[in-house]
Structure formats: C-alpha cells, structure tokens
Amino acid sequence: MSKTIITVVGKDTVGIIAKICTYLAGNQVNVEDISQTIVQGYFNMMMIVDTSRSPKPYAGMVTELDELGDEIGVRIRCQREDIFTKMHRI
Amino acid sequence: MINILEVNETNKMIEQEKLDVRTITLGISLLDCCDADLDALNRNIYDKITRLAKDLVSTGREIELEYGIPIVNKRISVTPIALVVGRACRSPEDFVTVAETLDRAARDTGVNFIGGYSAIVSKGMTPTDEALIRSIPAALASTERVCSSVNIGSTKTGINMDAVKLMGAIVRETAEATKEKNSLGCAKLVVFCNAPDDNPFMAGAFHGISEADAVVNVGVSGPGVIKHALEGVRGANFEVLCETVKRTAFKVTRAGQLVAQEASERLGIPFGIVDLSLAPTPSVGDSVAGILEEMGLESAGAPGTTAALALLNDQVKKGGIMASSFVGGLSGAFIPVSEDQGMIDAVNRGALTLEKLEAMTCVCSVGLDMIAIPGDTPASTISGIIADEAAIGMINNKTTAVRLIPVIGKDVGDDVEFGGLLGHAPVQQVNGFGCADFINRGGRIPAPIHSFKN
Numbered sequence: 204m205s206k207t208i209i210t211v212v213g214k215d216t217v218g219i220i221a222k223i224c225t226y227l228a229g230n231q232v233n234v235e236d237i238s239q240t241i242v243q244g245y246f247n248m249m250m251i252v253d254t255s256r257s258p259k260p261y262a263g264m265v266t267e268l269d270e271l272g273d274e275i276g277v278r279i280r281c282q283r284e285d286i287f288t289k290m291h292r293i
Numbered sequence: 294m295i296n297i298l299e300v301n302e303t304n305k306m307i308e309q310e311k312l313d314v315r316t317i318t319l320g321i322s323l324l325d326c327c328d329a330d331l332d333a334l335n336r337n338i339y340d341k342i343t344r345l346a347k348d349l350v351s352t353g354r355e356i357e358l359e360y361g362i363p364i365v366n367k368r369i370s371v372t373p374i375a376l377v378v379g380r381a382c383r384s385p386e387d388f389v390t391v392a393e394t395l396d397r398a399a400r401d402t403g404v405n406f407i408g409g410y411s412a413i414v415s416k417g418m419t420p421t422d423e424a425l426i427r428s429i430p431a432a433l434a435s436t437e438r439v440c441s442s443v444n445i446g447s448t449k450t451g452i453n454m455d456a457v458k459l460m461g462a463i464v465r466e467t468a469e470a471t472k473e474k475n476s477l478g479c480a481k482l483v484v485f486c487n488a489p490d491d492n493p494f495m496a497g498a499f500h501g502i503s504e505a506d507a508v509v510n511v512g513v514s515g516p517g518v519i520k521h522a523l524e525g526v527r528g529a530n531f532e533v534l535c536e537t538v539k540r541t542a543f544k545v546t547r548a549g550q551l552v553a554q555e556a557s558e559r560l561g562i563p564f565g566i567v568d569l570s571l572a573p574t575p576s577v578g579d580s581v582a583g584i585l586e587e588m589g590l591e592s593a594g595a596p597g598t599t600a601a602l603a604l605l606n607d608q609v610k611k612g613g614i615m616a617s618s619f620v621g622g623l624s625g626a627f628i629p630v631s632e633d634q635g636m637i638d639a640v641n642r643g644a645l646t647l648e649k650l651e652a653m654t655c656v657c658s659v660g661l662d663m664i665a666i667p668g669d670t671p672a673s674t675i676s677g678i679i680a681d682e683a684a685i686g687m688i689n690n691k692t693t694a695v696r697l698i699p700v701i702g703k704d705v706g707d708d709v710e711f712g713g714l715l716g717h718a719p720v721q722q723v724n725g726f727g728c729a730d731f732i733n734r735g736g737r738i739p740a741p742i743h744s745f746k747n
Contacts, residue, residue, distance in 0.1 A: 208300055238297050249297040262358045280304065282361035284295065289547040291299040
C-alpha cells in the first residue's frame with residue numbers, strides 16, 4: 204500500500220504536532236518522516252505516514268483530520284502519496 | 294522521496310488554481326440490450342446501466358477524498374441509441390421513452406449527464422437514424438440529463454448535407470421545445486464532424502461501436518494551472534512559453550491518469566483513455582481565454598488569438614501525451630463561450646466575433662461551442678454554420694462540432710443564463726446573408742482527396 208502525506212498549514216500555536224500525533228497514534232498510524240518550516244509565523248508541515256495497520260477507513264481519517272484541523276485552527280490535508288509522486292516524478 | 298515544496302505545489306494547484314479532474318465517464322455498450330419489444334428494450338437498457346454504474350458516483354467520491362483532488366463530474370456515455378432501438382421504436386413517442394429510460398437510469402445512478410442519444414449519419418441516414426434525429430427536440434424537452442449528438446460528416450466519408458439541413462431545423466425545434474428554459478435543450482445537442490468514439494466530455498459523449506462492453510474514460514482540466522504557470526514567464530520568448538505549457542500539462546495529465554487507473558481498478562472496468570482537454574468553467578481563474586491573454590493578447594479575439602490557441606493546443610498535447618498511457622477523446626483546448634468567463638468578457642467588449650471563433654476552431658479541439666445566437670436565426674443559416682464547421686473538420690482531419698443555442702425571444706445584446714457549469718452567454722451577432730439555396734441542394738459533399746490513403 205502506498206504511503207500517505209499529511210500536510211498542515213496555518214498559524215503557529217502550541218501543540219499542533221502533539222495533537223496530530225496523538226490522533227495518529229490512537230489510530231495505529233506510523234509516522235515515518237516529518238519536515239516542517241515556519242514562515243512569518245505560519246506553520247507548514249508535511250508528514251509521511253503509513254496507514255496500512257490502521258483499522259480506520261481511509262475516508263474516515265481524512266474527515267476526522269480535517270475536523271481536528273478546524274479545532275486547532277489549521278488546515279490539515281491527508282492524501283495518498285501517489286497524487287504527488289505521479290505529478291512530480293517520471 | 295517527495296518533498297514539501299512539491300507537495301505544496303500540487304496542493305496550491307488544487308486549492309488556488311482550480312486543478313480538478315473534470316469528469317470520470319463510464320462508457321457502456323447497449324448493443325446487447327436490443328429487443329423488438331419496446332418495454333423489454335427499455336428494461337434491458339435501464340438494468341444494464343444501473344448495474345454497471347451503481348458504484349460510479351461513490352467510487353468517484355472515494356478517490357476524490359483519498360487523493361484530495363476534486364472530480365467535478367461523474368457521467369455515463371452509451372452506444373448511439375439509433376443503433377440500439379432496432380424495430381422496437383415505431384413512432385417518435387417510442388423514441389422518447391428510450392430517452393426517458395436513459396434519464397431515469399442517470400438519475401438513479403446519481404450522474405449529472407448521460408450521453409448517447411445519438412446517430413452516426415456521416416454518409417447516409419437509415420430510417421431509424423432519421424426517426425431518432427426527428428425525436429431529439431421532444432426527447433431533450435422531456436428529459437433533464439440526457440445529451441444528444443449527431444455526427445454528420447467525416448474525413449473518410451465527406452459531409453452528409455441532407456443531415457446538415459435536417460440538423461439546422463432540429464436545433465431550431467429543440468430551441469422552441471425548451472424555450473421556457475432559455476432554449477436549454479440546445480446546450481445538450483452537439484452536431485459533429487469526425488466524432489470520436491471515446492469522448493468523455495458532454496454533451497457530445499457517446500460510447501462508439503469500436504469500444505468494449507464497458508470502459509472508464511477520464512477528462513482532465515486545468516486552465517487555471519496553465520495560466521498561473523505562464524504568469525511566471527511573462528515576457529519570455531516562445532520557447533520558454535511552450536516549455537512551460539508542456540511541463541504544466543504533463544503534471545495535470547498525470548493527475549488524470551492516476552484517477553483513471555484508480556477508478557478503473559475499483560470499478561473493475563477497463564481503463565480506456567485520458568482526454569487531455571483544457572476545459573474551462575465559468576468561475577474566475579478557470580478560463581482558456583485567460584491563458585491567451587496571459588500570453589500577451591489584450592483580449593481573446595485580438596489578432597494573434599488563433600496562433601496563441603494553436604500553440605497552447607499543441608503544447609498541451611505534447612506535455613500530456615507522455616503523461617498518459619492512452620490518450621483519446623477530443624484532447625485539446627475547449628473554447629465554449631458560455632462556460633468561460635474570459636470568452637464572455639471578450640464577446641461583451643466586442644473583441645470576439647463568431648467568425649473569429651470559427652477561425653479558432655481550426656486549431657483547437659472542438660468547435661463553435663455554447664454560443665447563444667438570436668432566436669430568429671433561420672434553420673438554413675444554422676445549417677450553413679454547421680456545414681462550415683464540418684468542412685473545417687473534414688479537410689483538416691480533426692473533430693469539429695457545433696453547439697449553438699438560438700435563444701427564442703432573445704436578440705443580440707441580451708444575456709442568457711443556462712445555470713451551473715453551462716454558464717451564461719451574451720447573444721452574438723450572426724451573419725445575416727442567406728445560404729438557403731446552398732443548403733437546399735441536398736445530397737453529399739464527397740470525401741476530400743487526402744482521405745484516399747489506402
């Protein structure tokens with residue numbers, strides 16, 4: 204199964220990574236890589252995760268992460284990696 | 294490994310530049326639905342469509358959610374109905390029941406359009422073809438989601454001028470039959486030359502006889518993405534301009550190819566083609582005219598427009614062809630007036646005329662598309678316009694089409710609302726000189742000399 208890319212964009216605040224990682228851990232999602240930058244107070248993070256052991260349906264996770272983003276005040280997107288690799292790699 | 298910049302680029306394309314997959318179209322053969330009994334025929338058609346397409350919409354939504362890319366339309370195309378009805382339809386009312394069956398199947402599977410209320414009459418019409426064509430106005434007036442198309446010519450066969458004459462009248466009758474809705478029926482009726490068998494875009498989609506039992510075709514989009522990429526190379530030479538379009542088209546098409554493969558796998562139906570078309574929508578920033586203007590034209594329609602469109606069309610194909618394993622359909626840039634805010638603006642400022650649009654159709658993927666014309670335009674004039682477009686297609690070995698809307702009760706200067714993706718259009722001036730004697734000659738225009746390649 205392909206990997207999943209989670210992106211988080213929004214105003215920096217305390218505990219963004221903590222809250223997201225807590226959610227992922229609770230759903231058996233393994234975080235394999237994190238890269239992050241802060242530009243002019245805006246938080247920009249990308250995680251590469253493996254959802255293959257998660258019992259949660261993929262669509263459910265996309266929706267719940269979106270809702271978690273609303274709660275924290277950031278935009279969280281959860282997408283299968285293929286959309287990026289197909290577009291940027293030959 | 295993919296990096297944060299690439300991920301952000303893709304997501305910016307989707308969120309800010311309106312990158313989407315315009316349509317997943319499920320092509321379904323109805324050839325095995327034939328029956329001499331009308332009720333059995335309708336039942337067979339309904340059962341086959343609803344069986345094969347039952348998961349189309351939900352699968353589209355699933356892919357949309359998982360990959361984070363909008364899939365705007367889920368649609369169905371079927372075998373041209375004139376080939377399916379056989380002896381079951383004896384009266385115009387019988388034909389309309391088949392259109393209503395298609396409409397019901399579309400509604401029950403949740404798709405917004407179903408294409409294939411069609412006849413292929415490039416060289417001649419069978420009595421069934423003609424009867425189906427004559428039933429189009431009533432069929433489009435009594436259905437909501439059914440789209441109709443008629444192929445009246447091809448490079449191999451020449452142009453069937455009897456059909457051209459008939460279609461001028463049918464377009465007018467369709468306008469009359471749907472005049473309460475701004476003659477909306479005509480927005481669902483396309484007259485083709487060289488119609489492809491695997492076009493996923495409405496209103497001209499049908500599932501040609503060269504196709505398998507069922508097939509998944511995908512149409513991409515992305516004018517906004519191309520325009521944004523060109524904003525980064527303002528003033529650069531044509532080499533840079535072309536390279537930028539090509540690279541961007543590659544990325545857009547790869548997204549379409551991915552969606553097509555996923556849909557095919559999940560539905561258990563073979564993948565057909567990706568149609569590399571730049572399809573605009575009425576929303577701001579999703580315009581093919583916007584790309585032409587970004588290239589350096591003051592307005593779409595200005596001198597240079599045909600050249601700009603030609604290079605755009607060609608570079609989109611060159612970029613897209615490597616991104617997809619099978620390319621087909623119409624593949625090129627669409628220039629529908631009502632569905633492209635930039636084109637609407639160009640018409641309103643007097644920069645874009647019907648004649649210039651006709652010139653543009655020589656170098657892009659379709660033809661005179663979604664153009665509102667005065668409601669009192671004679672049928673023979675509409676036939677003349679159809680013949681002109683068909684001639685361009687026949688001689689240049691390309692698909693051309695006419696989707697004109699003579700809006701009953703409206704005249705030049707009025708603006709007509711069609712709603713949703715169909716947008717709105719200013720009623721455009723049509724050349725007032727007649728061509729009735731030419732159209733009334735009847736018969737066929739022979740195939741051009743360069744069609745004899747055997």
